[in-house]
Amino acid sequence: MKAFSFPVLLFVFFAAGCAHSPDPAASLAPPVAPPQVQQVPVVSDSVQIPSPPPEMTVKSETKNADEYGDIEVSDKVSEEAKAEIADPLEPFNRAMYHFNDKLYFWLLKPVAQGYGKVVPKAARVGVSNFFANLAFPIRFVNCLLQANFEGAAAELGRFTVNTLWGVGGFLDPASSQDINLSKQDEDFGQTLGAYGIGQGFYINWPIFGPSSPRDTVGLVGDTLLRPFTYLNPWYAGTGTWTYDRVNDTSLNIGDYESLKGAAIDPYVAIRDAYVQYRLKKVNRKGGNIPAEDSGLPKK
Amino acid sequence: MKIIKFIVIIVFVILMAPGRAVAGGPFGPPQPIAKEAGGIHTGIGYWFHEDKYINGTEQVTRQNQIYSELGYGSRNGWEITARVGMSDLKLIDAFSSSTASTATSKMDFEEHGKFFSTVGAKGFYPFNKTFGMGAFIQGTYYFSDFTDNVSGNRNGVPFSVELAVKNLWDVNFGMGFQATVPYGIKMYIGPYVHYSELKVSPSADVAGIALASGETTMKNKTVLGGFAGIEVPLAKGFRLNLEGQYTERLSAGAAVLYVY
Numbered sequence: 001m002k003a004f005s006f007p008v009l010l011f012v013f014f015a016a017g018c019a020h021s022p023d024p025a026a027s028l029a030p031p032v033a034p035p036q037v038q039q040v041p042v043v044s045d046s047v048q049i050p051s052p053p054p055e056m057t058v059k060s061e062t063k064n065a066d067e068y069g070d071i072e073v074s075d076k077v078s079e080e081a082k083a084e085i086a087d088p089l090e091p092f093n094r095a096m097y098h099f100n101d102k103l104y105f106w107l108l109k110p111v112a113q114g115y116g117k118v119v120p121k122a123a124r125v126g127v128s129n130f131f132a133n134l135a136f137p138i139r140f141v142n143c144l145l146q147a148n149f150e151g152a153a154a155e156l157g158r159f160t161v162n163t164l165w166g167v168g169g170f171l172d173p174a175s176s177q178d179i180n181l182s183k184q185d186e187d188f189g190q191t192l193g194a195y196g197i198g199q200g201f202y203i204n205w206p207i208f209g210p211s212s213p214r215d216t217v218g219l220v221g222d223t224l225l226r227p228f229t230y231l232n233p234w235y236a237g238t239g240t241w242t243y244d245r246v247n248d249t250s251l252n253i254g255d256y257e258s259l260k261g262a263a264i265d266p267y268v269a270i271r272d273a274y275v276q277y278r279l280k281k282v283n284r285k286g287g288n289i290p291a292e293d294s295g296l297p298k299k
Numbered sequence: 300m301k302i303i304k305f306i307v308i309i310v311f312v313i314l315m316a317p318g319r320a321v322a323g324g325p326f327g328p329p330q331p332i333a334k335e336a337g338g339i340h341t342g343i344g345y346w347f348h349e350d351k352y353i354n355g356t357e358q359v360t361r362q363n364q365i366y367s368e369l370g371y372g373s374r375n376g377w378e379i380t381a382r383v384g385m386s387d388l389k390l391i392d393a394f395s396s397s398t399a400s401t402a403t404s405k406m407d408f409e410e411h412g413k414f415f416s417t418v419g420a421k422g423f424y425p426f427n428k429t430f431g432m433g434a435f436i437q438g439t440y441y442f443s444d445f446t447d448n449v450s451g452n453r454n455g456v457p458f459s460v461e462l463a464v465k466n467l468w469d470v471n472f473g474m475g476f477q478a479t480v481p482y483g484i485k486m487y488i489g490p491y492v493h494y495s496e497l498k499v500s501p502s503a504d505v506a507g508i509a510l511a512s513g514e515t516t517m518k519n520k521t522v523l524g525g526f527a528g529i530e531v532p533l534a535k536g537f538r539l540n541l542e543g544q545y546t547e548r549l550s551a552g553a554a555v556l557y558v559y
Contacts, residue, residue: 178536
């Protein structure tokens with residue numbers, strides 16, 4: 001296991017870059033992007049982008065010149081962050097994008113639609129709640145690793161309340177107005193990001209979809225903390241994971257289509273949305289990202 | 300005031316009447332816990348339960364139950380409830396010998412962790428904002444058998460026998476009177492009828508051990524019981540329910556419920 005993990009970590013280190021804070025001067029300078037690098041504007045509050053990872057550039061624009069050449073300070077201070085990621089594997093990634101696209105339209109979507117017709121939405125939401133509750137160890141451990149003790153306590157509370165009063169997690173009383181314990185959407189990829197490890201480059205995995213070396217290592221960590229990984233025989237765990245995916249897809253049919261339909265180059269749009277989404281998650285400590293900030297187009 | 304007197308008299312009669320039975324699981328307040336417009340509630344609970352069964356010989360049973368509950372209904376109407384839980388079972392002095400020639404290694408039959416399910420329904424009629432009454436029916440069934448082994452010797456010859464308690468079930472129906480006092484606290488009390496059965500099946504007959512003498516169906520000794528309880532609103536939509544069912548022995552428990 002050690003012999004395997006060392007080259008993986010070495011690979012991640014070189015691929016992702018060192019864990020250091022970017023030079024502020026360099027951050028404000030115009031990004032010098034290689035041909036593969038794409039830029040995505042990210043609008044967010046200034047306080048929510050404390051120290052972007054190395055490959056992310058933050059640009060502030062608080063002053064505008066008017067038609068007379070005077071500098072005017074706008075009332076609404078906007079801050080634009082540009083998230084970019086190298087894509088040296090673009091031919092492979094584009095091939096995997098097409099593979100995943102076909103997998104979605106030819107297999108996953110029809111199965112999810114059929115499942116959605118048979119199973120009422122309330123039951124599917126219950127199943128989704130159940131699997132989310134089952135993934136509690138991932139969120140709890142990563143809250144602790146990010147020293148987000150308040151988030152860890154909220155997760156522990158959520159797990160207790162939802163398991164005991166949510167009929168094993170099928171219901172979500174913890175999110176009710178009375179209890180109001182919001183889900184801390186944390187994973188290992190975010191934890192690595194919080195420690196300053198950059199995304200590295202873009203990888204589009206078959207089946208698993210958009211990722212990066214950092215998030216791929218994170219995915220391995222998340223998988224180890226997911227209880228149904230340990231189901232025996234192995235195909236029971238795989239089947240459970242597949243069912244979870246089908247169930248989730250049945251509740252989100254149309255999201256992918258919207259993103260794809262709105263984009264001139266869907267591959268680039270998905271890559272950019274992914275980078276933007278992950279950046280937001282790394283920068284945001286605890287809680288879910290609102291749908292309008294997720295990078296997905298509104299329905 | 301007349302209603303309170305009536306309730307007190309009923310309770311007194313129930314508690315003082317000879318030969319009473321106990322039932323499985325709390326009945327809860329007569330008024331459904333759900334919101335006025337209707338909705339679901341969930342809960343977890345613990346119930347300590349004792350009962351006495353009879354068929355030639357008397358047998359006292361003791362159980363510790365933990366359960367999860369899900370219900371649906373409306374506050375001033377009806378409610379249906381389902382529970383799933385686990386319970387142990389102890390038959391006190393089940394293996395004690397009535398003859399000097401038979402000696403056993405232990406006295407009590409004991410097994411842990413068997414699943415049970417309870418379903419119930421209730422209806423409520425409010426007299427006014429404070430008082431009301433309701434009726435309920437509730438039944439419990441154990442999905443699997445309880446088994447325990449005992450070894451010993453009879454006239455110097457060693458033996459080992461397995462005793463199985465099969466098909467344990469009960470059904471209860473009754474009525475309750477409720478008073479809602481300040482802070483939304485509900486106090487309730489009422490009589491109920493209880494019927495329960497279990498089948499005792501030994502792997503071999505052993506002279507001197509009453510339950511090891513062929514398969515026997517035992518029924519609860521008496522059918523009339525009384526119950527009383529209190530439901531207290533806690534913070535953030537949770538409610539605490541404490542209930543006791545007193546007859547020859549005390550059965551009691553607590554549940555924390557959450558109303559959606």
